[in-house]
Amino acid sequence: MSAENTREPDHICDVVVIGAGPGGYSAAFRAADLGARTILVDRWPVLGGVCLNVGCIPSKALLHTAFIIDAARGLAEHGVAFANPEIDLKKLAAHKDSVVKKLTNGLAAMAKARKVITLQGTGTFSDPHHLIVTSEDNRETIVRFDKAIIAAGSEAMTLPFLPSDPRIVDSTGALELRQIPKTMLVIGGGIIGLEMATVYSTLGARIDIVEALDGLMLGADRDLVAVWQKINARRFDHVMMQTKVVSANAEPDGIHVRFEGSNAPEKAVVYDLVLVAVGRKPNGNAIAAQNAGVTVTERGFIAVDKQMRTNVNHIFAIGDIAGEPMLAHKAVHEGHVAAENAAGKMSFFDARQIPSVAYADPEIAWAGVTETEAQRQGIAFRKAVFPWAASGRAIANGRDEGFTKLLFDAETQRIIGGGIVGIDAGNLISEICLAIEMGADAIDIGKTIHPHPTLSESVGMAAEVFEGVCTDLPPQKRR
Incomplete structure (x- = not known):
């Protein structure tokens, strides 16, 4: 001691x-x-x-x-x-x-x-x-x-220039549900902020998003996020990319926020609630x-x-x-x-993939190497996409806006990554996680019999698309 x-x-x-x-x-x-x-x-x-x-x-x-x-x-x-x-x-x-x-x-x-x-x-x-x-x-x-x-x-990270006011909250404060604001600003376009924006929007708030970078949910591929943005456009009055908050004043009628950047309003905007979701340390x-x-x-x-x-x-x-x-x-x-x-054993953390999920609506989920990462790292890959517009279950659900995407190593044809956008994507991604960890190839996945009609079929059908044998889409050129 x-x-x-x-x-x-x-x-x-x-x-x-x-x-x-x-x-x-x-x-x-x-x-x-x-x-x-x-x-x-x-x-x-x-x-x-x-x-x-x-x-x-x-x-x-x-x-x-x-x-x-x-x-x-x-x-x-x-x-x-x-x-x-x-x-x-x-x-x-x-x-x-x-x-x-x-x-x-x-x-x-x-x-x-x-x-x-x-x-x-x-x-x-x-x-x-x-x-x-x-x-x-x-x-x-x-x-x-x-x-x-x-x-x-x-x-949660904070912005030190923001005043101390109960109408300025982090995710913990937002979860307390003290009020349903008429207008709400979410500072930060990451998963946490957008999930809470979904909740408050459904409860009746009009939402503005401000993000300093050039996209929302930057960990996910842009094609996945594009589907989410199209479906959720109704929720937002303004989505201000490449823009940041430079000041805020707490006044009796709300929080007066000033912005600067590519899409900044000229004057201060007044909000009933401001959620700070700029990351964690x-x-x-x-x-x-x-x-x-x-x-x-x-x-x-x-x-x-x-x-x-x-x-x-x-x-x-x-x-x-x-x-x-x-x-x-x-x-x-x-x-x-x-x-x-x-405890004296020999154990190692050696994961091939760690899945991520944005639990908004529609959900976005991805695992393994993303298409963006593969391109940036120069990884030779091929991809296959199965649109949910061809999924009987998605159409029956009235939610056929999504798709399932698989990435395969160009040489070995083993799966290295995948992404899904659509309802229940967070549950559907698990099969892709297991396939990556097991080193499955397109044939392994495509010839695995999936129950019909389900959204999980889209994983098997995406693998069939890769092989050029999918009969749920127009004729493909066989590899």
Whole structure:
């Protein structure tokens, strides 16, 4: 124990995990399953971290409600008309909170069943084998550990020139559903901002988007995003690319925002609500990692090897803090790897693909190498596209705007990537994920019998398009 620690530790464990988000609790549970005495530390009073409490899960609960509302409105074209919905924000927020509570209660029960000790507070290292957990009332608990897994996650980035006002929120504030604004500005054209824009638009807000770069959802291929933009044009009054916010003033009638850039309005625009969704930054500099000898970059990332080890052999890092992409499902798999290595096993994080999904409507999902990346990296590839306009199920659903795209290595003809835009794309992408990991080629995918009529058929049919044997499209030139 360092000289700074003048008392004996309150807890001694084999593995301490800092952060109880999806990666953190998965690491802690895996370590416990392998027989390690495990302590899980988080600032939240319940497990699940940002993702479960104020991120992935509550946003999807609201997006599902928004999807149902929009679908009901669309049924008028099918001859079934409903009255306009009456929105009870308190009940809607209560539903969202009940979803979160059900999951957090489940996690607490699983932690108890595994005898994982949970400590609430902010964890900071005092030396390579001690962690100080500071509670909200400044009580300190000292943990002596053999191995540590850092899963401290990330936090929303802010724009320091914006005033402090309840009408200016980040994604956490937006999820509180304090009001349905008449006008709303979303600063940032990434997935988080556009998902919340979808919810608020369906509830009745008119939306403006401002993005400093030249496109929305820049991680996805432009052809996928183009379909989403066409379908969602009705939601937005202005989509201002290559434009940024330069000032904002909080006035009684709203937030007065000024812009500059290619598509900037000449005068200030007044909004009832402003959502700041300009990205997230890792929390590597918030845990005093230097006291343990762990190297942290200026941006807050911690470098790791394929075993998720930091530069300190017995300390691991996973999730947002260990590098892009900042996705919960990546963190979970990294957490398993870290826990297994902490338990003395030989495990490696060696994924061929990490899927991404924008849970807007229509959904956009992609996995493996994107077409944009392949072109930029000079990868020789061939692509095949199956339009949902030829899908019986998509037409029956009244949602045939989407398509499924597969990318194959030009030489081996093995699948290297794929993208889907359309309803339920987030579920459909899983088959492409598995195909990439298994090294499947077009014949493997195309000759796999898919159920009819389903949207999943589009994956098999895209592979048939690649082979030139698809009978659900006009005659193709056979390869």
